[in-house]
Amino acid sequence: MSTGPRDKRMTIDEVVGQLKDGMTIGIGGWGPRRKPMALVRAILRSDLKSLTIVSWGGADVGLLLRAGKVRKLVYAFVSLDSIPLEPNFQRARQSGSIPEVAELDEGMFQTGLRAAAQRLPFLPMRAGLGSDVLVNNPGIRTVASPYAGPDDQHEELVAVPALRLDVALVHLNRADKHGNATYLGPDPYFDDLFCMAADRAFLSCEQVVDTAGLTVDAPVQRLLISRMMVDGVVETPNGAHFTTCTPDYERDEKFQKAYAAAAGGSDEDWQAFHDRFLAGDEDSYQAAVRAFGEDQ
Amino acid sequence: MTDYTRADVCAAAIADAFKDDGEIFASPMGLLPMLGVRLAKLTSNPDLVISDGESLFLAGVPPLFAKADVVEGWIPFRTVFDVVAYGKRHVMMGATQVDRHGNQNISAIGDFAQPKRQLLGSRGAPGNTVNNRTSYWVPKHSPRVFVEQVDIVSGVGPQRAKAAGVAAARFNDIHRVVTNLAVFDVRGTDDTLRLLSVHPGVTIDEVREATGFELDVPADVPDTREPTMEELILIREVLDPKALRHREVPDQEAAR
Numbered sequence: 001m002s003t004g005p006r007d008k009r010m011t012i013d014e015v016v017g018q019l020k021d022g023m024t025i026g027i028g029g030w031g032p033r034r035k036p037m038a039l040v041r042a043i044l045r046s047d048l049k050s051l052t053i054v055s056w057g058g059a060d061v062g063l064l065l066r067a068g069k070v071r072k073l074v075y076a077f078v079s080l081d082s083i084p085l086e087p088n089f090q091r092a093r094q095s096g097s098i099p100e101v102a103e104l105d106e107g108m109f110q111t112g113l114r115a116a117a118q119r120l121p122f123l124p125m126r127a128g129l130g131s132d133v134l135v136n137n138p139g140i141r142t143v144a145s146p147y148a149g150p151d152d153q154h155e156e157l158v159a160v161p162a163l164r165l166d167v168a169l170v171h172l173n174r175a176d177k178h179g180n181a182t183y184l185g186p187d188p189y190f191d192d193l194f195c196m197a198a199d200r201a202f203l204s205c206e207q208v209v210d211t212a213g214l215t216v217d218a219p220v221q222r223l224l225i226s227r228m229m230v231d232g233v234v235e236t237p238n239g240a241h242f243t244t245c246t247p248d249y250e251r252d253e254k255f256q257k258a259y260a261a262a263a264g265g266s267d268e269d270w271q272a273f274h275d276r277f278l279a280g281d282e283d284s285y286q287a288a289v290r291a292f293g294e295d296q
Numbered sequence: 297m298t299d300y301t302r303a304d305v306c307a308a309a310i311a312d313a314f315k316d317d318g319e320i321f322a323s324p325m326g327l328l329p330m331l332g333v334r335l336a337k338l339t340s341n342p343d344l345v346i347s348d349g350e351s352l353f354l355a356g357v358p359p360l361f362a363k364a365d366v367v368e369g370w371i372p373f374r375t376v377f378d379v380v381a382y383g384k385r386h387v388m389m390g391a392t393q394v395d396r397h398g399n400q401n402i403s404a405i406g407d408f409a410q411p412k413r414q415l416l417g418s419r420g421a422p423g424n425t426v427n428n429r430t431s432y433w434v435p436k437h438s439p440r441v442f443v444e445q446v447d448i449v450s451g452v453g454p455q456r457a458k459a460a461g462v463a464a465a466r467f468n469d470i471h472r473v474v475t476n477l478a479v480f481d482v483r484g485t486d487d488t489l490r491l492l493s494v495h496p497g498v499t500i501d502e503v504r505e506a507t508g509f510e511l512d513v514p515a516d517v518p519d520t521r522e523p524t525m526e527e528l529i530l531i532r533e534v535l536d537p538k539a540l541r542h543r544e545v546p547d548q549e550a551a552r
Contacts (some may be wrong), residue, residue: 030373057417077417084416096410103403105422107377125381127423129464130452136408145463155463186351187372 005178010232012282015202016042018232019167022071024052026113026163026198028170028191029243032058032080032251034183036171036204038239038282043069045281054163056109056190058243059256062088062263063278066270071099074163076106080256087264102137104128110190112163117196124157134158168198171240172225173248174214175205179230182214182222185246195229202232204239206248238286254296255289300523302476303541305495307332307531308523309479313431313472314386315340320429321353321371321379322346323387327544329433330360332474333388334535335527347371360536380420383467385428389421391473393446396489396509398470398482400425400432400451408448421450426457429469435544437475439508442489454487476545478503479520484512493520 016039019025029035040060043051050071055061057078064070066088078089092098104112105127115123124143128134134142143159170191175181181203183191195201203225214223239245242252242259262273277288310332314322322337322344324330330349334357337344345368347353353369371379379385392415393401402421406412424430430451434441449456457468473480473489477498484490490512494503496519504511523531531541 075417077419079416085414090414093404093411093414103408103417105418106420107380107423110374110377125423126426126463126467127380127420129422129426130449130456130460130468131418131422131425132403132408132449133418133422135449149462151462153462155466156461157463189373 005227007177008179008227008230008233009177009208010234012038012042012204012234012236015039015232015234016046016048018200018202019043019046019048021048022050023166024054024164026165026168026194027053027055027060028168028189028194029058029060029240030056030187030189031077032256033187033244034171034185034189034240034246035060035243036169036239037241037243038236039169039171039202039204039234040064041278041282041285044278054165056106057086057089059086059259062086065089065092065098066263072102073098073100074102074104076104076109080260082251082253083256083260087260091263103133104137105131105133108133108158108160109163110193111160113190113193113197115160115162116164117193120162122159122161125160126157128158128160163197165194165198166200168194168201169204170194170201170225171204171236171245173206173245174209174218175203175225175233176211176214176227177208177233178211179203179225179227179233180211180214180223181205181225181230182218183224184218184222184248185244188224192224192229195225200231201229202234203230204234204236206235206237206239206245208233208235236282238289241286241289252289255292258292300528301542301545301547302495302497303328303545303547304523304528304531305520306474306476306545307335307541308527309474309495309520310388310433311336311340311527312521313388313474314344317341317344317386317429319343320345320384320386323385325387325389326433327360327540328435329388331531331536331541334360335530338530338534339527345369357535359534360540377423380423380427383428386431386471387424387428388431388433389424389451391432391434391441391451393441393443394432394434394473394489395443395446395453397455397487398453398473398489399446399449399456401446401448403448403450405447418448418450422452425452425468425470426464427467429471431470431472431474434473434475437477437503437506439506442507442509444509454482458487477506488512490514491517493518495520496522
């Protein structure tokens, strides 16, 4: 009889089957870097609607907006880096089609996730004071320090509300079937915080390996995610495409250009892009991406 | 010494913005700021801590967009936010709009609820401006950028910081605004933009015409200093041999 921790492997569709209309979903990674795109693509194909999306945004946000999945967007920026402005995000904002938006400072995001991860209602910080972040988010309050500062003043700080999530979706390089996972690229981003801020967390990865395999060729400090933070594991090779997943692969700049051209083009341009890449399942997406690469 | 371009002048002016910073993390956003910071590190301030713009602190000073040879530290985004709060950082950001009071907008143009033009979002500007020294780089000085009042306040100028209370004002430090025409600070009357120098070949009237509000212009406005021979060699031979700087600030002579 096995005494090991449980096997949490599941399919992409099983992950999306756990999601419900109206949920608050945090998406890991950063801008166009190490995003759980296979899971995002599966949400595009689903009937899910009225989602609240919390993301340091890239094409994950653009795609979900274009598919009409978002009721509320919580963001500090949405960018593709090499293409600074995300066309689907611009289109949605300029047409006023997102029912509710909350633009935060990018550091406030970390503080809000940290508050949620620590089960606190808020954490104090300076970011936001004096800026229109507080004007455009009238629900965000300030709090007076109970302690006098060096000048005897009690500083009035922003009480960043906890960014509590129903579900976190993250993509790592390697994981075991229990949910322990390593990032092998330059930056962990905030994927551990996303998982801890969420009631449930689903982790996609390039490759599922034995637990011992996680530290065979990577230092133990790369073990960012512990299985106690994770509810499901799904192997999605090339699953962050077209964002970076260093060192497994870098961003697919040619594909990103094609995405941005279609997103910023006519409705017909977008429909053609959608039909070529997004109409089928993840396998057909990956096949279409391979064909696209061979055409270049 | 006349054989220099406007971009070279801008690079030296940006370098000067970092020369008295001591041993802090210099965070340039964009090409000319990156060039200027690296120039400062090779000349006036070797103690500057610089990064690859991703997650590594670089021990050397490589050319623009080259890979580092030696790494001296790790600066993932989570640590960037810690350093912002720690305060040992000087960021030079871009700005789609800057107003008379040194507020900056990179969020959106028009009404926030349904903007005419959605930009990046406020990114780290609100946090930067109430925590660490912040400067701005504007490659095309025009009345569309320099407006009486920004549409959305991302970066907080000194007057708004003071109005928001001691927690906002304590570390608010808007240091320089460098453009393709001139250099400014925000120490004009009532914490407004003040002209510090005009680049060689630019007149004060040109700067006034390119600015959509009344500038504080002191009685005596010097020319921005010319880059030294050492700086020109570093810019041309070491840091930017492909002359990428001229894509951002075209060579005035060549443009004619």
